[in-house]
Amino acid sequence: MISLKVNGKSRQIDVAPDTPLLWALRDTLQLTGTKYGCGQALCGACTVHVDGVPTRACVTPVSAVAGRSISTIEAVDAGKVGRAVQEAWRRLDVVQCGYCQSGQIMSAVALLTTNRKPSDADIDNAMSGNLCRCATYQRIRAAIHEAARNLAKEKQA
Amino acid sequence: MNAPAIENLSRRGFLQGVGGLTLGFCISAPFAPAALARIGVSPAPTFGFNAFLRIASDDSVTVISKHLEMGQGTYTGLATILAEELDADWKTVRVEGAPADASRYNNLFWGPAQGTGGSTAIANSWGQLRAAGATARAMLVAAAAKRWQVPGAEITVREGVVSHAASKRKARFGELAEAAAQEKLLIDVALKKPADFRLVGRHARRLDSADKVNGKALFTQDVQLPGMLVAVVAHAPRYGAVLRGFDAAAAKRVKGVVEVVQIPSGVAVLAADTWSAKKGRDALKLDWDEARAFKLGTDEILAKYKELAKTPGLVAHTAGDADAAFAKAAKVIRAGFDFPYLAHAAMEPMNCVVKRTAEGCEVWNGEQLHTGDQYALAGVFGIKAEQVKINMLYAGGSFGRRANTKSDYVVEAANIVKAIDGRAPVKLVWLREDDMRGGYYRPLFHHALEAAIDAEGRLAGWRHRLVGQSILKGSPFEGMVKNGIDAVSVEGAANLPYAIPNMRVDLHTPEDIPVPVLWWRSVGSSHTAYSTEVFLDQVAKAMGKDPVALRLDLLGKHPRHAAVLRLAAEKAGWDKPLAAGKPGTRRGRGVAVHESFRSCVAQVAEVTLAADGTIKVDRVVCAVDCGIAVNPDNVRSQVEGAVGFALSAALYGEIALKDGVVTAGNFDAYPILRINEMPRVEVHILPSQANPTGIGEPGVPPLAPAVANAIGAATGRFPGRLPFRSEELKA
Numbered sequence: 020m021i022s023l024k025v026n027g028k029s030r031q032i033d034v035a036p037d038t039p040l041l042w043a044l045r046d047t048l049q050l051t052g053t054k055y056g057c058g059q060a061l062c063g064a065c066t067v068h069v070d071g072v073p074t075r076a077c078v079t080p081v082s083a084v085a086g087r088s089i090s091t092i093e094a095v096d097a098g099k100v101g102r103a104v105q106e107a108w109r110r111l112d113v114v115q116c117g118y119c120q121s122g123q124i125m126s127a128v129a130l131l132t133t134n135r136k137p138s139d140a141d142i143d144n145a146m147s148g149n150l151c152r153c154a155t156y157q158r159i160r161a162a163i164h165e166a167a168r169n170l171a172k173e174k175q176a
Numbered sequence: 177m178n179a180p181a182i183e184n185l186s187r188r189g190f191l192q193g194v195g196g197l198t199l200g201f202c203i204s205a206p207f208a209p210a211a212l213a214r215i216g217v218s219p220a221p222t223f224g225f226n227a228f229l230r231i232a233s234d235d236s237v238t239v240i241s242k243h244l245e246m247g248q249g250t251y252t253g254l255a256t257i258l259a260e261e262l263d264a265d266w267k268t269v270r271v272e273g274a275p276a277d278a279s280r281y282n283n284l285f286w287g288p289a290q291g292t293g294g295s296t297a298i299a300n301s302w303g304q305l306r307a308a309g310a311t312a313r314a315m316l317v318a319a320a321a322k323r324w325q326v327p328g329a330e331i332t333v334r335e336g337v338v339s340h341a342a343s344k345r346k347a348r349f350g351e352l353a354e355a356a357a358q359e360k361l362l363i364d365v366a367l368k369k370p371a372d373f374r375l376v377g378r379h380a381r382r383l384d385s386a387d388k389v390n391g392k393a394l395f396t397q398d399v400q401l402p403g404m405l406v407a408v409v410a411h412a413p414r415y416g417a418v419l420r421g422f423d424a425a426a427a428k429r430v431k432g433v434v435e436v437v438q439i440p441s442g443v444a445v446l447a448a449d450t451w452s453a454k455k456g457r458d459a460l461k462l463d464w465d466e467a468r469a470f471k472l473g474t475d476e477i478l479a480k481y482k483e484l485a486k487t488p489g490l491v492a493h494t495a496g497d498a499d500a501a502f503a504k505a506a507k508v509i510r511a512g513f514d515f516p517y518l519a520h521a522a523m524e525p526m527n528c529v530v531k532r533t534a535e536g537c538e539v540w541n542g543e544q545l546h547t548g549d550q551y552a553l554a555g556v557f558g559i560k561a562e563q564v565k566i567n568m569l570y571a572g573g574s575f576g577r578r579a580n581t582k583s584d585y586v587v588e589a590a591n592i593v594k595a596i597d598g599r600a601p602v603k604l605v606w607l608r609e610d611d612m613r614g615g616y617y618r619p620l621f622h623h624a625l626e627a628a629i630d631a632e633g634r635l636a637g638w639r640h641r642l643v644g645q646s647i648l649k650g651s652p653f654e655g656m657v658k659n660g661i662d663a664v665s666v667e668g669a670a671n672l673p674y675a676i677p678n679m680r681v682d683l684h685t686p687e688d689i690p691v692p693v694l695w696w697r698s699v700g701s702s703h704t705a706y707s708t709e710v711f712l713d714q715v716a717k718a719m720g721k722d723p724v725a726l727r728l729d730l731l732g733k734h735p736r737h738a739a740v741l742r743l744a745a746e747k748a749g750w751d752k753p754l755a756a757g758k759p760g761t762r763r764g765r766g767v768a769v770h771e772s773f774r775s776c777v778a779q780v781a782e783v784t785l786a787a788d789g790t791i792k793v794d795r796v797v798c799a800v801d802c803g804i805a806v807n808p809d810n811v812r813s814q815v816e817g818a819v820g821f822a823l824s825a826a827l828y829g830e831i832a833l834k835d836g837v838v839t840a841g842n843f844d845a846y847p848i849l850r851i852n853e854m855p856r857v858e859v860h861i862l863p864s865q866a867n868p869t870g871i872g873e874p875g876v877p878p879l880a881p882a883v884a885n886a887i888g889a890a891t892g893r894f895p896g897r898l899p900f901r902s903e904e905l906k907a
């Protein structure tokens with residue numbers, strides 16, 4: 020049994036310790052919002068937060084994150100930054116097929132959490148590990164800027 | 177595959193125009209709701225109006241989509257068309273994927289087959305869904321007229337509310353739905369004039385955005401059924417290899433592995449979860465007989481094609497007397513172009529869930545070719561096609577891969593279920609490497625082009641020879657192979673729009689290469705637009721003409737091409753010099769225009785080259801004529817995405833074989849464009865009153881030639897192969 024803290028809840032799972040967090044989330048805990056794209060930390064589709072840090076779940080064995088705080092796309096609306104990012108994504112109709120977008124959003128939320136006013140270069144740095152085969156990149160960039168503006172407004176208000 | 181003329185069609189005309197297809201009724205929801213890619217589910221009593229529409233007593237309007245949503249915005253676009261004629265309130269509109277039933281849901285451009293492809297979803301549905309919306313609106317009006325005892329002609333409908341001004345009566349759709357659904361379908365219902373559109377041509381938000389930003393959207397990869405097993409398969413290392421035997425002992429020792437079975441395409445390991453199945457698969461010991469396997473590499477295939485190109489092929493198009501024009505030429509220009517195999521590499525690798533049921537079988541899939549897959553699965557199980565029930569889920573991209581003429585991965589999933597006698601539902605999961613090496617690539621092609629300039633300096637002759645495998649031969653679409661010419665091998669080349677008096681286009685179709693090939697976003701145009709448009713720039717250079725001016729000179733009979741070309745040139749500032757780059761860099765600007773799927777797109781690309789030949793595309797200005805843009809923002813989004821998709825291929829895309837083995841397995845060896853490489857894309861839509869034409873694919877073909885022409889302008893070197901090679905572009 021391995022004990023995981025996912026989206027604020029403690030969960031006991033019975034999987035081999037080398038099982039990547041990705042498959043534990045998807046197959047065991049039925050949290051299927053986190054996606055499989057490559058299994059080798061090459062695409063970012065599986066991005067989750069471990070103690071707030073964006074992490075590729077496909078190469079992270081569950082044994083390495085036991086007891087740490089894991090959050091996934093399913094809980095992203097629990098935070099102000101997460102809600103602002105989702106709202107910007109919807110307003111600009113960023114998504115196409117949508118398969119990469121959980122990972123994109125998790126990376127964007129991590130960026131805006133530590134950097135409230137990212138430049139284009141900051142966005143390139145934070146987001147270039149997240150592939151989008153539909154190439155929605157122009158809108159991803161615009162949506163991050165928009166979310167940043169809205170968060171700044173919220174703060175003033 | 178011509179579009180029926182269906183603009184402003186009456187219902188009678190509609191019924192005749194589409195070969196007797198009816199707006200069949202479907203009162204009851206046919207599928208388990210949880211399993212469908214649907215947007216919003218109404219718990220309220222719901223009433224069917226026709227095969228494409230249900231209205232519930234809570235006012236929700238459910239549009240049934242016969243087409244797959246794979247990112248191209250189809251669900252939103254189709255709903256927009258129906259909601260327009262229905263005068264629905266957009267906030268109440270939801271979408272649900274249609275079941276597999278070609279009698280109601282066939283692609284009107286394909287005859288009696290249901291499926292999504294060729295950028296036809298909006299175009300073939302335009303008249304059908306307008307009629308579906310307009311007749312339902314008439315039924316609502318008739319029900320209100322009866323209830324209020326007023327003449328129907330005095331009733332108006334707006335945003336989901338039916339009103340009679342004189343008596344000040346109003347009813348929402350939900351209040352009328354039950355009675356209206358009993359009304360007879362009226363035969364002659366007028367459709368709106370485009371000037372009266374309220375939704376079409378405006379910005380309707382995507383209906384699938386909400387579920388795609390919170391992880392709720394259901395893809396095949398996400399399906400979990402009670403008792404379901406996950407299968408990961410060991411496939412042959414080379415095409416044509418035969419399994420001699422295998423040892424599953426180590427695989428069976430992996431915790432979680434339930435069963436190991438041989439299937440025609442390899443050995444499947446079944447487990448309770450994906451990771452265990454993968455570990456089991458990796459632990460298999462396999463003995464392949466490769467005596468008769470294909471062992472050539474792509475270099476050897478290309479060398480063969482170049483030899484073939486020295487001999488005449490089957491003539492796909494001729495005009496005037498090409499050879500005479502070359503005999504008389506003052507100057508002849510020649511160029512060759514090589515195009516690699518390309519993988520679709522959809523973000524969601526191929527996968528499929530199949531369950532044997534008492535009625536036949538049930539499938540969950542990002543379903544792109546319903547009818548073909550129904551027949552293929554019926555063949556596996558020895559049942560009838562209509563016993564194959566298909567749940568069409570969201571697809572995490574496809575770019576053509578899921579419309580597989582051989583139903584490859586769908587059949588593989590079914591074969592696994594068959595091998596375990598249907599004891600459990602099975603989710604077949606292809607890992608990225610299985611997907612990358614799974615074949616069905618955009619075919620490798622070689623093109624040879626020649627142009628003859630006459631003594632007066634005119635472009636008098638054009639000879640274009642293509643060598644590459646056929647996609648359609650041996651497929652259910654074989655009817656499109658005429659006199660040995662596969663129409664999609666030469667599309668974009670055989671119908672070159674330029675007024676050149678003497679032309680010949682011929683084709684070699686090698687049949688001894690077993691690498692499976694398939695349509696890849698924009699199909700033949702993915703290579704023909706490149707060779708023709710890059711060669712034309714080389715011709716323009718030799719003639720001392722401006723690339724835009726030469727094209728406009730030659731496009732007299734093609735006003736749509738000319739119009740998008742002018743628009744793109746104007747918006748890009750073609751008449752002004754391009755700003756210089758940083759010291760040590762070279763900058764260039766290039767143009768290309770191409771028609772595909774009945775839409776015309778022109779693009780102007782601005783490119784900066786570093787001294788080491790590294791290519792950076794800074795900006796791409798696009799002009800599009802796709803008829804009426806049902807959802808202009810989605811048209812922009814598709815073209816932006818097409819630019820990024822095509823640039824991936826131009827910079828990196830290449831599936832290479834070495835000794836018959838596909839070398840790339842994952843994104844390290846088959847790179848995809850990243851956000852820092854994405855150019856600024858501007859999309860300008862030409863206003864149009866014509867019926868909608870395709871938009872999912874037409875943004876792809878002009879991109880690579882526009883970039884190549886920009887490279888040519890900056891360096892004097894026009895790349896003769898894709899992907900580009902930086903080492904050939906050093907300062």
Ligand code: FES
Binds near residue numbers: 061064066078
């Ligand atoms: S699936 Fe983890 S990075 Fe691709």
Ligand code: FES
Binds near residue numbers: 115573
């Ligand atoms: S939206 Fe399709 S891969 Fe990103």
